[in-house]
Amino acid sequence: MDRKQEIIDAATKSFSLFGYKATTMDQVAKIANVGKGTIYTFFDNKEVLFQEIVIRMITEMKQEAAIVIIEGKSFQENAHAALMKMLEFRETHQLYAKIIIEEKEWKTPAVQLVISQVEKAIVKFVKEKIDKYIANGEIRAVNSELVAYLLFKAYLAFVNDWNITHEKSLSEVEIAEFFQDTIFRSLAL
Amino acid sequence: MDRKQEIIDAATKSFSLFGYKATTMDQVAKIANVGKGTIYTFFDNKEVLFQEIVIRMITEMKQEAAIVIIEGKSFQENAHAALMKMLEFRETHQLYAKIIIEEKEWKTPAVQLVISQVEKAIVKFVKEKIDKYIANGEIRAVNSELVAYLLFKAYLAFVNDWNITHEKSLSEVEIAEFFQDTIFRSLAL
DNA sequence: TTTTGACCGAATCGTTCAATTGGTCATTTA
DNA sequence: TAAATGACCAATTGAACGATTCGGTCAAAA
Structure with a gap:
C-alpha cells in the first residue's frame, strides 16, 4: 500500500467522521502516519484531496446501482431499483451522509459542489439507462435528460422529503x- | 382602520423588509404608532403575529392562483397555470421571497414552519383541483394527494432547482x- | 379600561486575543 | 539527490466577556 493511498484512506476516515470543514490536514497526516507536507506532494490542497475521495465515492455508488440492474427486466423495474439503491446510499454511506448533514448546517462551498456533482452523476446514470431502453424500443422516445431529472427529483421527494412533512412514510x-x-x-x- | 390592522400592516412591512429574525417588536410598535405592550393585547407573541400575517399571505397566493383558472379548460392547462402562478408568487411576493431567503441563511424555526405551511397549502390547492377533475370524469382516478405532491415537487424542480444547476433555463x-x-x-x- | 414604556432575564452582538488552520519551505532523512 | 518532515506564518476561527438588545411583563399613566 503506497503513501498516496494511505493518505486517501486516512482522509476518507476523517471526512466521514468529522465532515469536510472539521477535518484538519494535521489530523489526516497523523492518521496516515506521514508529515503534513507529504500530503501536498500528492494533492495541491485540501479541496483537491476531497475531490479525489468524492470521485471514488461516486464510482462506488454507481457500482452499487449497477449491481441491482438485471438485464432483461423492464425499464421501470431497473430504474426503480437503481434509484432506490442510490437514495439508500445517500443515507447509509457514511461519508455521503456526513456531506449532506454538513451542507445543511454550514453550507460549505466545497460540500455544496459535491452534492451537485453526486446528483448530476445520478441523473446521468439514469439518462443513460433511458437512452438504452429507447434505443431498444422498450419505452417511448422522450427527452432523456429531462425525464432522468424528473425521476431523480420525484424519487428524492417521495423517499426523502415526504418523510419530513408527513408522519406516515411511504x-x-x-x-x-x-x-x-x-x-x-x-x-x- | 383599527389598531389591530395597523399592527398587522406594520409587521407585514417589517417582516418583508428585514425578515422574521431581524424584525423587533419595538420596531413594529414604532411603525404602527402604538406602545409595544399594545401588540400583546392582540397577539400572544411574535410568532402568533407572524402566523396571522402568513395566513393572509397564503390566502392571497391562493386567490392569485384561482384567478388564472378558467372554467372549462383542461386539467393540464389549469394545473399548469395555477402552479406557475404560485411559483411566481414565491419570487415576486416580497414577504414570501424574504422568508425563503431567511430559511436558507438562518434556518429560523418559525420560518421553516411557514415554508412547510405554504407548501402544504399549494399541494392542497392542487389536490382539490385533481379531485374535481376526477369527479367530472376528465382525468383518471388517481391518488390525488400523491399526484398533487408530485406535481408540486416536479414544478419546483424544473422552475427553480433546474436553474441552479444548469446554465440554460427552461x-x-x-x-x-x-x-x-x-x-x-x-x-x- | 386601555395603553404605555420601563423593567428584567435571556439572548445576541461586537470586540479582543488566544488558538488553530492550510499551505510553505528550510532542514532533515533516506 | 530526492523525498519527507514539521516549524513557521498569515489568515482565520473560536472562546471569553462586557455591552447591548430583545421578547414579554406589568405597574403606572392616560
Whole structure:
C-alpha cells in the first residue's frame, strides 16, 4: 500500500467522521502516519484531496446501482431499483451522509459542489439507462435528460422529503406502484 | 382602520423588509404608532403575529392562483397555470421571497414552519383541483394527494432547482410541453 | 379600561486575543 | 539527490466577556 493511498484512506476516515470543514490536514497526516507536507506532494490542497475521495465515492455508488440492474427486466423495474439503491446510499454511506448533514448546517462551498456533482452523476446514470431502453424500443422516445431529472427529483421527494412533512412514510411498494401509475406509465409504448 | 390592522400592516412591512429574525417588536410598535405592550393585547407573541400575517399571505397566493383558472379548460392547462402562478408568487411576493431567503441563511424555526405551511397549502390547492377533475370524469382516478405532491415537487424542480444547476433555463413552454408528455399524459383517460 | 414604556432575564452582538488552520519551505532523512 | 518532515506564518476561527438588545411583563399613566 503506497503513501498516496494511505493518505486517501486516512482522509476518507476523517471526512466521514468529522465532515469536510472539521477535518484538519494535521489530523489526516497523523492518521496516515506521514508529515503534513507529504500530503501536498500528492494533492495541491485540501479541496483537491476531497475531490479525489468524492470521485471514488461516486464510482462506488454507481457500482452499487449497477449491481441491482438485471438485464432483461423492464425499464421501470431497473430504474426503480437503481434509484432506490442510490437514495439508500445517500443515507447509509457514511461519508455521503456526513456531506449532506454538513451542507445543511454550514453550507460549505466545497460540500455544496459535491452534492451537485453526486446528483448530476445520478441523473446521468439514469439518462443513460433511458437512452438504452429507447434505443431498444422498450419505452417511448422522450427527452432523456429531462425525464432522468424528473425521476431523480420525484424519487428524492417521495423517499426523502415526504418523510419530513408527513408522519406516515411511504413504503417502497407504495412508491413503486405510484410511479408505475404516473411517470412510468407515461413512458410506456 | 383599527389598531389591530395597523399592527398587522406594520409587521407585514417589517417582516418583508428585514425578515422574521431581524424584525423587533419595538420596531413594529414604532411603525404602527402604538406602545409595544399594545401588540400583546392582540397577539400572544411574535410568532402568533407572524402566523396571522402568513395566513393572509397564503390566502392571497391562493386567490392569485384561482384567478388564472378558467372554467372549462383542461386539467393540464389549469394545473399548469395555477402552479406557475404560485411559483411566481414565491419570487415576486416580497414577504414570501424574504422568508425563503431567511430559511436558507438562518434556518429560523418559525420560518421553516411557514415554508412547510405554504407548501402544504399549494399541494392542497392542487389536490382539490385533481379531485374535481376526477369527479367530472376528465382525468383518471388517481391518488390525488400523491399526484398533487408530485406535481408540486416536479414544478419546483424544473422552475427553480433546474436553474441552479444548469446554465440554460427552461422556458415555460418547454416545461409545459415536457409535463404534457409525462405527468399529465399519465393522467389522461 | 386601555395603553404605555420601563423593567428584567435571556439572548445576541461586537470586540479582543488566544488558538488553530492550510499551505510553505528550510532542514532533515533516506 | 530526492523525498519527507514539521516549524513557521498569515489568515482565520473560536472562546471569553462586557455591552447591548430583545421578547414579554406589568405597574403606572392616560
